[in-house]
Amino acid sequence: MTIQKVNKSELSEFLKSEFPQTLCTIEELLPQGAIIRHKVGVDQLRPGGTVSGPVMMEAADVALYVAILAEIGLVPLAVTTNLNINFIRKPAADKDIMAQCKLIKIGRSLVVGEVNLYSEGNSEAVAHAVGTYSIPPAKT
Numbered sequence: 001m002t003i004q005k006v007n008k009s010e011l012s013e014f015l016k017s018e019f020p021q022t023l024c025t026i027e028e029l030l031p032q033g034a035i036i037r038h039k040v041g042v043d044q045l046r047p048g049g050t051v052s053g054p055v056m057m058e059a060a061d062v063a064l065y066v067a068i069l070a071e072i073g074l075v076p077l078a079v080t081t082n083l084n085i086n087f088i089r090k091p092a093a094d095k096d097i098m099a100q101c102k103l104i105k106i107g108r109s110l111v112v113g114e115v116n117l118y119s120e121g122n123s124e125a126v127a128h129a130v131g132t133y134s135i136p137p138a139k140t
Contacts, residue, residue, distance in 0.1 A: 060129035
């Protein structure tokens with residue numbers, strides 16, 4: 001299988017066209033990793049004035065997806081098979097969520113990665129996630 005790596009611009013365009021509903025944007029591609037931003041506004045808050053859990057899970061999932069596609073190329077049918085998240089502390093309601101992903105293992109059919117989530121400008125993690133993606137078999 002030939003791997004066609006993609007750059008930040010190509011991945012950003014792919015996200016815009018395939019997932020126009022997401023508020024996530026790519027900040028940086030790292031070696032076997034990525035940093036994404038999830039915009040936070042009033043619609044992303046839950047009662048009590050904190051960022052909702054589904055918003056943080058989306059940020060973690062998108063960070064994994066972006067990091068994986070940056071390594072294996074645009075494989076749209078790569079899908080989440082597992083995502084576990086621990087909510088550590090209350091995120092700031094007036095700051096974007098930053099998700100930093102590091103891929104742990106890249107196999108032929110499964111990729112495992114971890115994501116630390118932060119309120120923008122704060123170095124203390126608000127959540128930690130570990131996820132697994134299934135990679136479809138290469139067509140021959």
